[in-house]
Amino acid sequence: MARHRLLLAALLLLLSSAVLSSSSASAEREEEEDPLIEQVVGGDDDELMSELEAEAHFASFERRFGKAYGDAGERAYRMSVFSANLRRARRHQRLDPTAEHGVTKFSDLTPAEFRDRFLGLRGGGRPNLAGSRDAPILPTDGLPADFDWREHGAVGPVKDQGSCGSCWSFSTSGALEGAHFLATGKLEVLSEQQMVDCDHECDPSESRACDSGCNGGLMTTAFSYLMKSGGLQTEKDYPYVGRENTCKFDKSKIVAQVKNFSVVSVNEDQIAANLVKHGPLAIGINAAFMQTYIGGVSCPFICGKHLDHGVLLVGYGSAGYTPIRFKDMPYWIIKNSWGENWGEHGYYKICRGPRAHNKCGVDSMVSTVTAIHTKKE
Numbered sequence: 001m002a003r004h005r006l007l008l009a010a011l012l013l014l015l016s017s018a019v020l021s022s023s024s025a026s027a028e029r030e031e032e033e034d035p036l037i038e039q040v041v042g043g044d045d046d047e048l049m050s051e052l053e054a055e056a057h058f059a060s061f062e063r064r065f066g067k068a069y070g071d072a073g074e075r076a077y078r079m080s081v082f083s084a085n086l087r088r089a090r091r092h093q094r095l096d097p098t099a100e101h102g103v104t105k106f107s108d109l110t111p112a113e114f115r116d117r118f119l120g121l122r123g124g125g126r127p128n129l130a131g132s133r134d135a136p137i138l139p140t141d142g143l144p145a146d147f148d149w150r151e152h153g154a155v156g157p158v159k160d161q162g163s164c165g166s167c168w169s170f171s172t173s174g175a176l177e178g179a180h181f182l183a184t185g186k187l188e189v190l191s192e193q194q195m196v197d198c199d200h201e202c203d204p205s206e207s208r209a210c211d212s213g214c215n216g217g218l219m220t221t222a223f224s225y226l227m228k229s230g231g232l233q234t235e236k237d238y239p240y241v242g243r244e245n246t247c248k249f250d251k252s253k254i255v256a257q258v259k260n261f262s263v264v265s266v267n268e269d270q271i272a273a274n275l276v277k278h279g280p281l282a283i284g285i286n287a288a289f290m291q292t293y294i295g296g297v298s299c300p301f302i303c304g305k306h307l308d309h310g311v312l313l314v315g316y317g318s319a320g321y322t323p324i325r326f327k328d329m330p331y332w333i334i335k336n337s338w339g340e341n342w343g344e345h346g347y348y349k350i351c352r353g354p355r356a357h358n359k360c361g362v363d364s365m366v367s368t369v370t371a372i373h374t375k376k377e
Contacts (some may be wrong), residue, residue, distance in 0.1 A: 005144060023077075036172065039124075040270070043057065053124055054079060054082070055212050058079045060083050061103055061107060063106070065269050076261050084110075085194045085291075086107070087105075087196040089101045089102050091126050095302060096298055097147040097299040098297050098299050099293060099296035099297060099299070100295045101280065101289070104294065105297035105339075106342075107292075109291075110264045114225035114291050115308065115354060117163040118165070119309045120164075120165025120214070120215070120308075120309070120310070121167070121216060121218065121309050121310045121365075122217055133260075133262050137265075138270060138273035138274060139273065140270070141268070143272055143273060143276060143278070144370075146315075146320040147253065147258065147272070148316065148333060149279060150312045156177050156187060156190075156310075157189065158335065158345065159192070159240070159337050160339035161242065163213050164214035164218045164272060166192060166195075166196050166213065167309050167337055168211070168216065168219055169193075169195040169222060170310070170312070170337035171310035171311075171337075172194050172195060172222040173190040174314075175219070175280055175281060175312060176223075176226070176232060176369055177190050177234050177256070177280040177312075178279030179278065179369045179370050180255075180256040180371040181183070182279045183370070188255050188256055189234060189237070190232045190235060191233045191235050192235075192240050193235075195217070195226075196213045196214065196243075196247055197249070198247035201221040201222065201225040202221060202348040211225065214243060218303050218310075219284075219367055220364075220367050221370055223282075223367070226257070227260075231255070231256060233250065233253045238250075238253075239326070258371060261313055261367055261368065262368055264368055265368040266358065268373070271363060273317060279312040280335070281370070282367045283362065283365060285311055285334070286302060286304045286307055286309070286360040286361045290309070290336075290343075290348065295344045296349065297349045297350070298350045299356065299359060300359070300360070304361070305358070314333050315333040316331065316352065317330060318330050322335070330356075331350060333347060334348040334350065335347055337349050350362055
C-alpha cells in the first residue's frame with residue numbers, strides 16, 4: 001500500500017511539472033507572438049527542425065546578410081531566435097498565403113527587439129493634431145486602374161533607417177519629396193536626420209505622440225514642425241547617421257517647404273484620389289507580418305489595426321495574381337525604409353478593395369502634404 005502511495009505521489013509530481021512547463025512555454029510564446037495568430041494556426045510541434053537543419057539554415061543566413069556575433073554564447077542564442085522565427089514565418093505563411101514569408105535580415109531578432117529597433121510610429125491611431133485639417137472630398141470618377149508615382153519621377157531611392165525607430169521621419173520626408181516634385185518638377189532627396197535631431201513637436205490630443213528621434217514620432221506632427229521651422233534640408237547637407245544628435249539645422253540650406261497638410265478619410269477611393277492628385281502619401285500600418293515578408297501581395301486572414309510603423313504609399317495596382325486565394329487581388333504599393341535587401345527591393349504590397357477591409361490598418365492614418373517652391377541659395 002505504501003508503495004502504491006509513493007508511486008501515486010511521484011506521478012502527480014511529474015504531471016504538475018509538465019503542466020508548469022507547458023504553461024511557461026505558452027506564456028513565452030504568447031509574449032513573442034500575437035495570441036490571435038496562435039489561436040488561428042495552433043502550435044508547431046510537428047515542424048521542429050533538427051539541430052543539424054537549424055545550423056545549416058542559420059549558417060546560410062549569416063553568410064547572406066553578413067551577420068557576426070560577439071562570442072559563441074551570443075551566436076547560440078541568436079540561432080535559437082532564428083529557429084523560432086522560422087516557425088513564426090511558417091505561421092505567417094499559413095495566415096497570409098498570397099504573400100511569401102521566410103528568412104529576412106531580421107530573422108535573428110525577437111519580435112520585441114524588432115519592434116524596438118525598426119518600428120517607431122507613436123500614437124497608434126488616427127491623429128487629431130491642432131493645425132491639421134481633414135482633406136476635402138475629391139472626385140473619384142476617372143481614376144486610373146493602376147498608378148505608380150515611381151514611374152513619374154516623384155519617388156526617391158529606398159533608404160535604410162538602421163536600428164533606429166525613425167520610420168516616421170522617412171515617411172514624412174518621402175511625402176514631402178513627392179510634393180516638392182509636383183510643385184517644382186525637381187526631385188530632391190531630403191533629410192530625415194534633421195527631424196531626428198531637431199523635431200520635438202507633440203500632438204496635443206495624444207500625450208505619448210511627441211516626435212522623439214529614434215524613440216518614435218508621428219508624420220502629422222513632423223509636418224507641423226516643418227511648417228514652424230521653415231522646411232527641410234537635403235540628405236546631402238544633413239546626412240543620416242541613425243542616432244539622435246545635437247540639432248545642426250541651417251535655415252539657409254532649406255530646399256523644401258510645407259505649404260499645408262491634411263488627414264485623408266478612411267476611404268479607399270479618397271486615398272487613391274489624393275494619391276493621384278497630391279503625390280505619395282504618409283501612412284501608418286500594423287507591421288506584424290512585415291518582419292517575415294519576402295514578396296507578393298500580403299493579405300493576412302487576421303491582422304491587428306494598431307498602427308506601429310510609418311511608411312510611404314506610392315501607388316496601387318488593380319490585379320496582383322494570387323492563385324491560392326483570389327485570382328486578381330488589387331493592392332497598395334508601399335515604400336519602406338529598411339533598405340533594398342528587404343521585401344520587393346524595399347517595397348511592400350498589401351491588398352486593398354472590398355475584401356480587404358482596411359487590412360492591417362493601412363487606410364486608418366493617411367496624410368497628404370503640399371509644398372511650395374523654395375530655391376536653394
